[in-house]
Amino acid sequence: MGWRDRWRHLRRPRGGDAPARGGDTHLLRAADSLRALLDDPSIPGSIRASLAADYGRIEVMLDKLEHGHVHIAVFGRVSVGKSALLNALLGEPAFEVGVLHGTTVTAGHRAWREALGQGVHLIDTPGINELSGEEREALALDVAGRSDLVIFVVDGDMTSVEVDALRLLAGTQRPLLLALNKADRYTAEEREALLARLREHARGLVVAENVIAVMAQPAARRVLQVQADGREVEVERARAPDVSALRGRILEILESEGKTLAALNAALFAGKLSDEIGGRLTAVRQDLAGRTIRMYCLAKGVAVALNPVPVADLLAAATLDVALVMHLSRIYGLPLTRVEAGRLLATIAAQLAALMGAIWGVHLVASALKLASAGLSTALTAAAQGALAWYATVLVGRAAEKYLAQGKSWGELGPKRVVADIVQSLDRDSILREAREEILARLKNRPEA
Template sequence: MQDRGGERHLSLARESLRELLDDERVPAVVRAELAEDYARVQRLLDKIEHGHVHVAVFGRVSVGKSALLNALLGDERFATSPLHGETRHSAEARWESFDAGGVYLIDTPGINEVAGEARERLAREVATESDLILFVIDGDMTASEFEALGWVLREQAAVILVLNKADRYTADERTTLREVLLSRVKDQLAPERLVLTAAAPAERVRVRVRVDAAGEETEERFRPPVDIDDLKLRLWSVLEAEGKTLAALNAGLFAGRLSDRVAERILAAKHAIGERVIRLYCLSKGVAVGFNPIPGADLVAAVMLDIGMVVHLSRVYGMPFSRVEAGRLVAVISGQLAALMGTAWALNLVSGLLKLGSGGFSTLATGTAQGAVAYFATYVVGQAAERYLAAGKSWGEGGPKRMVREILDSLDRDSILREAREEILSKLKGRHPREAQ
């Protein structure tokens, strides 16, 4: 190939794929969830290591994808049949006509076939892993074909639109059809990326008239020659100019998509752990506040538990806080929470006073209410701290006030308070057997 810069692009792609495969920071559970994606990365890396370029056909059932590949190969390597949907699995063959260290032609099942969801999924997987797509049609595009072409173009940098079975149309019809197709894809494909072919021309009948007195007519059947020269030239041009770069770009795109999925899975796993941590501290704080009859001690316990929760969350997200740093973060969040939830904090104070005046005997009545408010407050602190950590220690554009407000608006406060009261009451009853009788 004469793909200048291709080797450099391939080298960068190799490095990114290896880093993705060898990243020890990815938890084992995430690797297990994305095992199929990691296997595809390994296949892409192997392909690049061997200098291979994959060209895949993509399109509806029975548009002549297999016949097109056979015509390019000059050999009947791929199964063709008049029956609907002959290709049931992807298959590949090396294209010897182009000496590029290994260009492989990939056949795929047809898309949009009734009860063919598995085939369509397989076809799309192959398309994602391939470096160049021949999107094959046999007439004006249907709505489903146009949608599929849009999907392929979003996933692939290199696509050639192939109008196969062009022999079925007259010269004027081919001209009109070409103009229509170009108008449909004018914002997506350059005109030179539309090619007309006749991979397996249909048999025709020709009438011959004898030049004699009788003027006798005879019929004979013949098959026009295969016409794929324009496609070959376009393929050679693309492969010579961009082959290695296409392989590197496709690998890089897939690696980037997988990196995003890995990051999402890791973040989801951290969020799941964080949610359990937050709930644990919420209950601990609710019980501590609800059980302790001394209001001053309640406040000390509440602050210390919130700080401990933030320290724990910071370790979950791989950004450990000292207790001093965690205390500052809790102060910021609590300040915003106090400003936005004045009524709740007032309830907390009144409950505390009632508990003090009763000498501790009404703990189940008033302590549970106060503990539920403390539970809810810690839940909000935990949610805000987790978002702050997930964003890389950032409050975002709106600052902490906006973040806390968004959290409050998103929560079903009554449901959380009801759940908190039930959990705290269960714990308090266990600690006050005389009152539980």
């Protein structure tokens, strides 16, 4: 069963298939995937440096997996009683609870000794409407990304902000519990109706049995107390929290799926980081490939412009194109031999021939003019000829890059379509103008023989 299938299984109600076992195996697989990311020799140091914080999280996660720790986070609006709920679960006032708007301003956590020894940690977070939209989303994604189970706390019917936040959390692929706090404010009939509405809001996000009413810090009850002299006095009597249903459901999940939850979180993070590394590696390769292509464009354009022998300059250009293809293959980690590079270049050239026949015709004419002019008009003809060589190198480089980026494959469209798309996507006039200006500047600054 894959990791995404395991997550979907955890969000199904009980009574279906028996839960799959093998939490230890899942932990080992997750740890292996994290270590593979840490030890991958193909990831350049520059990318490792840019992802230093994420690599630090891998070390933390490996330690977490080794010790079998599970993290549970709470989310909710300001003053719905998130901190009070965690205190009620812990059985001690570990989290600050106050009447001020938004007492919790940063995420904090405590070990829950009742659950799996000290292997479960409860995480408190600021209210979701206490931060700006971007900050709220960043916090939700960050804390949920570090958590294995999420409790979303409300104290009444859900607002649009709460529904959006619940969907955001569901998108992190963490199993969710929805807790209706301050249930003591409602009659039994009102409470059942409210739970039904919450289950409707959470349809597809939270299974019905994970929508649970709690009283983390119930209001004191006013009672009449008879004094020694017979007088009746109204006094407030504190009531004990009632989170037994939620505690029982959490412990049930932890007992059956605790190790799998931790492994699932680690595996999801490893997959996300792997995708991010791949994206950054692609960007780095594209940037380096672009600079390499330009370097060869300049070298080829100037070399062709300076060579007074017709056709010979075209042969020199072909040699540079082979070198370019080989250079690009090393950038993309798929090194080609000179023969393989020549074959790839021949494939690209065959497609370019049909598309650029006129261009190569002008190239040959310019080459002949360069010899016939005995050097008198070299500056004029050489710049035009070099610019065409520059443009041809851009096309060769982009086509080879596309082939290598797809793992030495042209894809379903084949080389003809790929090359045609590249030709259409490039601004030929702009490239030729830039090439002529650069080549003329080089010729002008060239020292006299």
